[in-house]
Amino acid sequence: LFGMAAATVLGYGFSEWLLPLAGDVFITGMQAVIIGTIIHGLVHRGHVHAH
Numbered sequence: 001l002f003g004m005a006a007a008t009v010l011g012y013g014f015s016e017w018l019l020p021l022a023g024d025v026f027i028t029g030m031q032a033v034i035i036g037t038i039i040h041g042l043v044h045r046g047h048v049h050a051h
Helices: 002-021 024-050
Strands: none
Touching: 002 024
């Protein structure tokens, strides 16, 4: 869970740092990666509990 929070904060920090350098496409891509990471974490956690 800590790793998930760290990844989210890190992604937010990178998006804030690169905001002046990037366009909407990059921001959308970052959001997609963060959301995908969260979903993957939830699915993986579900599989772990299933075992």
